[in-house]
Amino acid sequence: NSECIDGEEYPIDIWLELAGYIRPEDVCRFALICKNAWTATCTAAFWTRLYRRHYNLDAELPDRLQPDSIRRMQCLRARVIRSLFHLYEPFSSRVSKSPALPESTPTTLLNSKCLLFWVNKVPGSRSESMWEFNFKLVKLPTKIKNGCNGGLQLPKQYKDVHTNPDSDCYLLRVTTLNFIFTSVVMGMTLT
Structure with missing residues (x-):
């Protein structure tokens, strides 16, 4: 019994490069392509580049979302997502319309x-x-019924x-x- 595998597995460097071109609203879709694409979206480099792509000097951001705070690894993903609701028009208009x-x-x-x-x-x-x-x-x-976490575990780093x-x-x-x-x-x- 030989296992048949269709397709190619590309290194994470390629997925990191491709991730530089996706829109913020497509992060989830991109991460669902394969495990290496998902791992690319877990990196600090991905979230830092996403922030820099949409940051502009005219933006009025709270102190905790300024570029200096984005340099810290702790809570980076959450800070970038929050900043996108100030910097990225499709996200900010979504909030104002709701x-x-x-x-x-x-x-x-x-x-x-x-x-x-x-x-x-x-x-x-x-x-x-x-x-x-x-x-x-x-x-x-809430209590998990079967005791199973069910999702992919983030890489420790x-x-x-x-x-x-x-x-x-x-x-x-x-x-x-x-x-x-x-x-x-x-x-x-x-x-």
Whole structure:
């Protein structure tokens, strides 16, 4: 019994070179071509080049998304993806077009724990200021039925690149005309 294998296996260097030409919205499709293409999208070089391709000096980015912070490996992928929502028009327009409160939000937030809560006074459309209540929520992990993780394991040398402390987190922002006293909600679970 000889195993028949159709096709060629190309080295990761070729996949890294090709990755320099894909659009941000095609990263997932590219990674699904083969294991070496996926490995190329795991590298710091891939995410750094993607950032540089779309960065421009006129962009108004938060400090944590500036080029100096992109040089650090820790959470690189998450920072590049966040920066693309500021720098890359198809992503930024997607955010501006989406409704403020999607229909799925209330059920999506069930069984989420409040990690952080803060209030900001923001200028309103009228002469009076408005109040913005922010709740950072994390989705509590669900039990895996068969105990199997199921996905490809990241190469060890790229774990820092893919670390994302905000994974499974949501930001619930409520804006009101009047300040409303809110009791302590940090640590509580939304049921």
